[in-house]
Structures are given as C-alpha cells and as structure tokens.
Amino acid sequence: MTTARPTSAEAAPAVSERLRQTPWPAAVWAAVAAGLLALQLGALFEFGGSIAVDTVRAFNGIEALPGRVGVETLLGFEQAAAEFPRLLSRETIPNHGYYSGESEEWVVGPVYYDGQEWVGTFLGLQPAVAWALRVVVVYAYAFAGVAWLWTGYNWYRRDYRVADWTPTDDVVDRLRSHYWGLFGLLVVLLFLTTVLFGPALATTTNQVDNVDPYSYEINYWDAEAESVETTTVGSANSQSSSTGSTNVGPMSYDDYGRFHPFGTLPGGQDLFTFIMYGARLSLIIGLITVGLTTGIAVTLAMVSAYYKGRVDLALVLLSDSIMALPGLLVIIMLSVLLGGTWLANIYSGGLLLSLIFVATGWPGLWRAIRGPTLQTVEREWVDAARGFGLRPSTIMRKHVLPYVMGYLLVYGSMSLGGVIIGIAGLSYLGLGVNPPTPEWGRAIGAGQPYIGTPSWHISIVPGVLITTVVIGFNALGDGIRDAIDPQSDTDAADTGGVERGGGA
Template sequence: MSADPRREDASILERIRENPGPAMGWLVGALLLFALEAGAVVHFVTGLVGSPVELPTLLTRELIPNNGYVTPDGAWKETFLNLPAAYAWAIRVVLIYAYAFVWMVWLWRGYEIFREHYRYADWTPRDDMVDRVRGHRWGQFGAVIVFAFVVMAMFAPALGPTTVERTISNPYSHYIEYYNDQGQLENITVGAANLGARSQGTPDQNVGPMQYDQYGRWHPFGTLPSGKDMFTFMAAGARISLFIGLTSIVVSGFIAVAFALLTAYYKGLVDLLVVILGDSIMSLPSLLFVMLLSVVLGGTWLAEIYSGGFLLAVIFAVTGWPFLWRSIRGPAMQIAEQEWIDAAKSFGQRPRVTMQKHMAPYILGYLLVYASMRLGGIIIAVAGLSFLGLGINPPTPEWGRAVNIGQGYVTTASWHISFIPGVLIVLVVTAFNALGDGIRDAIDPQSEGSEGEGAEAAAAGGGGA
C-alpha cells in the first residue's frame, strides 16, 4: 500500500472508520480473551487499594483446585480430576502462562493489522527497529524472563499453591483436611499445619523445593521458617515489586520527559536551573537518601497505601527522575537543533505543540531503553530495603525479606529460603538490563552502548507514521 499524502494526517480513529472490519475483528478477539480473566484483572486493580474484589474467572484455583488430601490407600480427593496436588497445580500454571502467551500473540497480530490496513506509509524506521529486536538473542532472553515475571505478578493469586490470605495474613481462620496416623480424617487450621511444616535447617524440620509436607500440601519452592508456602510468598512479592517499579518509572519518566523538552527547547536559564536541581539530587547518596525518606515518611498516610509500596514508588520517582532526564537530555538537545524545529518556531507554532508533536516522539525510544534498565535497579533496591527491614510493611511478602529470613539457613538443609529469592532477584534484574540492551541496539545499532550519535539515531527511536 503506497503512502497517500492526502490522508497521512488522518487520525487512527478516522482511518478505522474508513475500514472498520479488521479493527473490529481484532477487538472482538481481545474482548473475548479479556472476558476469560476479567476477574483476575479486577482483583489486581482493586487489590492495590487494599480491598480486592472477587469476580468469576476461568483459570482459578476454584476451577482447577490443588488443595486436597491423600487417603490412606494413596488416592487424592478434592483436587482437580483427583490428580496429585503437584499435577493439578502444574496444570493451572501452564494454562495461565499459555493464556498470557496467547495475549502476546494477539497483540502482535494487532500490530500487523495496523501496518497492513491503517498505516499509510510502506516503511517507517520502526520496521527496521522491530526486525532488529526479533534478531537480538540477548534482548529476547530478557523479554522472556520479564514476561514470566510480569505474568507471575499479575496472576499471583491463581499461580500460588495457596493464597496469601490463607497461609500468610490470616492462617488461623482457614482449615485443611488430612488423614492422621490412625487413618482418621481430621481438620486443622492452616496456621497449626504451618507449624508442622517449618523449614528450620534440620532434616526433620525442613520442606524443600518440589516437596509435599505431612499434610499433603505441595510446595514448589519449599516453605519458610514459619512453615508458610514460599512460592505463594514469592508470587505476591513479585506483584508489589512490579507495582513499585512501574509506578515510579511512569512518574519519573513523565518528569524527565517534561524537563528534557523544556531544557532542549528554551535552553539558557531554564536548562541551567534544571541542571542544578538534577545534579543536586544526583549528588546525594541514593540509598541513604531513600532510607531516610522511608523512615521519615513511614508514619504518614502515604505509608498506609499498599503496605508502603506507594510511598516507595513516590520516593524512587522523586529521587530517580534526574537519572532518566540526563539520559534523554542529549537526544532532546540534538532534535531541538534540527531544521524542522526552527521552521516550526518561525511559523509561530506554539512551544507546547512543537515539543509534543515534533520533539517528544524522537526521545521516547531512548526513554524506553533507560527506563527498562532503571526498573531492574528499582526492584533490587526495594529488595535491599526489605532486607534491612525498611519500606514494605510486614507481613506483606517481599523478595528481600525472604533473603533476610533465610540468611541464617544458607549452609543448612533449608538453603532454599535465601537461595531461591536471591537467584530470582538477580535473574529479573539481569533480564530488564538485557531487554534494555536489545531495545537500545534496535533503536541505534551503530551506537553499541552509546547514548546516541545524531538525529538519525533519534529518528529511529521515534518511529514513523
């Protein structure tokens, strides 16, 4: 399809009105996929304010239960298809990740529909960028791990062998059934069962990875010293880490882009003031400053939102925007020197319009690169604060707290308590850095790690019509 100069300025909505068929077909498919797991999305969003709403959902533990018991003759009861608890749990996990993968495929299909039916240019710089990403193995490795991490965070309530409510926050209000040594079926509170499934470093007091406890409960990552399921703890911790990381990156990215556009457009005194402000924040010892703010603001209403997660997100945003601003300030300055910016000024175009339409698209690619890399740093910083007992209010799960809890068991039979969260932290942070490397090399293959070499690199980051 050749470019039509008369229609290049038409909005995407106007183009869809002219040819609604492909877009409506894709939208119907997306709505069907969303309907299957709408309850999980509502639970995730409402859970951020502390009052999760339960709605019918397809891939739930109620539909595919793994909490059951073993009869004296070895048969399983009250699990999915009366399968062993490990198999029932594995089926649910596979279906959830398959569902998320179908979503990714469908989103890619939407992009292809846009290129085929609603984009009037035969080629844009974004096409080459996408092709380079598809051939970047290191970046693809990062994308796979990030995908797995995000799915774990979003579907944490369904992925865990049990729930945070049952095993962590309120275990003595829930019951399980099991057969005792005399072959009688008994009820026991989850809290009491946890006391019998503790991992405290000795062979007789340890439930390791991929093991059942004496009550027939399956523990993919083993248990904590308190006997609580570690996989459930880690999945819930992934959710709060993702929330803090994404919230802080969105806020700090917005601030960084605004200041980058203002300093590049006006230069002079505006640039000097922002440089002084940014350098002043960057000169502070970051970790100590974050620790100080988390302690000082720990008693405020901000610390009560999402168990302190919102407060940490705000702190990381306020202290982190100068690093993102410094990263995109150079490309913004380069774009501001181009002829089309001078032409827009000479024609009397308003500064806000010039910055929004002619400058911002060309720095967003660089923002995506550095935001991806910084997101990994925020996750490891949150884990470090939790390790020190700051930030997230207990008993809310957080990966760094698991490392702290298990540090005394590293050389014992309960080595998994610190080892598994430690490995996951390193893996996820490395994955975000790898993804950032892949995006950077796709945007500017000539840079090989530099921050850009001119307007052509910036144009590649901005992408096309």
C-alpha cells in the same frame, strides 16, 4: 523490495475504509479477543475491585484527609466478581486436598502403580500434578494472548495500515534478530505473567497462608490415627517450618499433604505463594517510580533545553547536588524518617518507596536526555514552529518529545529491574514494604541464617529470581537500544548483512 508509499487519497484509503473493504481479519482478531477475555472476565473484575478496595482503605488511613469513604459496595463487587467463573483459578483446577487413606492400584504393561486417592483436588490428582497442570494452562493462556497481539500487529501492517513502510518496521525487524534482546523479552513476559496471574499460579492465597492463617481450616490424613483430621492453617504452618533442623524443601509435601513448589519459609508459609504475591507489588512500585521519574525528567529536560540560560544552569546545579549525595544512605535515611508518616500507610509503604526513588533518581535520567533534547531544539523545524507562533508547550510536546522517546523506552525497560532490586534491598534491611505484605527481599533476609543448611532455598530461590528478572529487563533495554539505533543498519552492512544478536 519496499513498495513506494502512496501519494494520493485514492491510492491510500483511510483505515476505516480499509476495514470495510477487508473486514474478515479484524473480525477474526476481535472474536479471538472476546473469547480470551470471556475466559478471564471474572478475574479482571475481581482485580479491578481489589485495586479499588486497597486504594480506598489506604486513603482512609490517612489522617490528613477530612472524611472516610465506605468500602462495603466495593467489597460486594469484589466478592461477586470472585464467584464469577473463570478458566485460570484454583477453584477451576484445585490443587489442595487431602489423602483419603485409600490407594488405587493398576498395572500398565510391566509397570505396577500403587497411588493415593486424593479428595478435593482436580480429578483426584495428586496436588503436585494438579498444580503443574494449572501452571501449564496459565502460561498457555498468556502466550496465546501474546500471539494474538503479534498476529493483530501483522494483520494491521498487511491489510489496514495506510503506509507500506514506517521506521517502526525496521525497529521491529532489528529486535527480532537481536537474540539477547529476545531473551530479555521472554524473561519480561514470564515475569508479567507471574504478576497478572500470580493468584492463579499460587498454591494458596496470601490471606489464608500469611495474613490470617488461624482463621482457616484444612483437612489432612493422620497416619497415626488412620483418619482424616482438621486443623487450622496456622497450626499446620508452625509444624511445616524450614529452619535448618526442620525443613520442607522445594518440590515436596509437608506432613499435612500440602505441596510446596519452592519449599516453605521459617514460619511455615508457602514460599511460592509468597513470591507470586510479592511480584505484583514489586512491579506496581516499579511502574509508579519509572512513570514519575520519566515525567519529571522529560519535563525538566525540555524546559532547560528550550529556555537555556539561567533555567538550565539552575537545573544543572540542582541535579549535581542530588547526585553528589550518597544515594543509598539518602534512601535509607528517608525511609526511616518518613516510615511513621501517613505516606507509609499507602500500599504497605509502596508509594513512599516510589517517591523516594523518584526524588533520588530523576537527575540521572535528566542528564541522559538533556543532550539529545538540546540537539533537537536546535533543529530547523523547531525554529519554523517558533516562527509560526506556536506556544512553547506545543513545540516541546509535538516537535521535541517524539525525538527523545527512544531514550525513554530504553531507560524504562532497564530502570524497572533496578527499582525491583532496590525494593528487595530495602526490604532485606527491614526498611522496605511493611510486613506481612509479601516482598522478595524480605524472604531473602528471613532465609539468610539458613543458607548453609538444608533450608538454603529460602534465600537462594528469590535471589535467583531477582537476578534473572533484572538481567531480563537489562537485556530487553539493550535490545531496544540497538533496535532504535540507526547505526545498526551500518553494522549489518559492514558485516556482510549479518545482523547483530548480542546485547553489547
């Protein structure tokens, strides 16, 4: 039974008053937050510093700007943050080392073990075991953060929220019973964990393995010389390529004692590291694209719905003109025409891709929310707001926008997957992100000639990941759509109280 909403200030004290009356849940939640943050504070500072350095470097390369900004201070901050201890890093749980040439023997019951002793790995474990341990710790940390957020939400509902019930409660309850949407949420959480903790999950760094491999050295055990030798990463990569005739497949070691969870690329780079770093760029481009597209489409939808007439007609003609063009050909044409401009220098061409997707994608969202916006503008409360003399911008922001937010949530979750697959498709054609920046579509293109050989993993692994991520975002969009749909209550009643679990 739902408790009636309080109707007086005495029965419904403010949140601040409730915090004073019941401080312990908030204190425990804040203490857990501080502990989780302290474990990764160095990584947070390093990530912020790297974003700042990349931004300054990108804009320093724009000839249209009159001046140049120094990056020495930012580099110093980033390096200092990199030395700050954190739980989730290759330095805390290192997975790269070399075989010492010695073996360790022991017997556990009837099982005899003759293992290799490794130097440089965590507790002397094999690189594969050390890497797997770090992956488990990373995902345990990520899901502890999710549990912390969910617990905080429930405690807020129980102890601090003024209202006993809000429409959001029904949305959350419906989403919790929507199994297809929960599957999508799980995939999205795994993808976001990959984006946030990709450098910690990777077996090495993109700088060492892909950008400048000949400037870094590794030690390895030379079986013929029976001694520990030194070589550059670039030389080791050239001898660890996957080209069909030679192959380093998934979950295997190369001749230099380096473990490759997904195998290697044709150039010998670690495919898992390539994918981890490529995921971050894909999400950044996707978020920029969805954010800009949403902002443009929502603004134009509210303007056309409020003023109607010629304004709406002009936007209809403009959107129809853009949608009548062959989308893929337009995107390819703009990528080629603008590929040599200063825009292509920002984030390895990521900003250019975002702007192209926005320019060709906003009419679809505008069309989707134009109808609901027109219906909302005709409501009584909008007429009342006009009568009170409120400005059009205030009316649209406060009295129209909240009623189309549900459409935007569904669009955002489903469009991110589409943007990711679009980026991969352009990179596959050689028109996407500038090399050597990692991108999933470039890995698929590099492995295409070897699909029928033992090096099938180069294309198949990133292809499967792209498909899974896109399905996950679409499933989450389906779940959000069904959760915010009031008809879900009717459907549940018609089926005897059994709520929907599918995504249809």
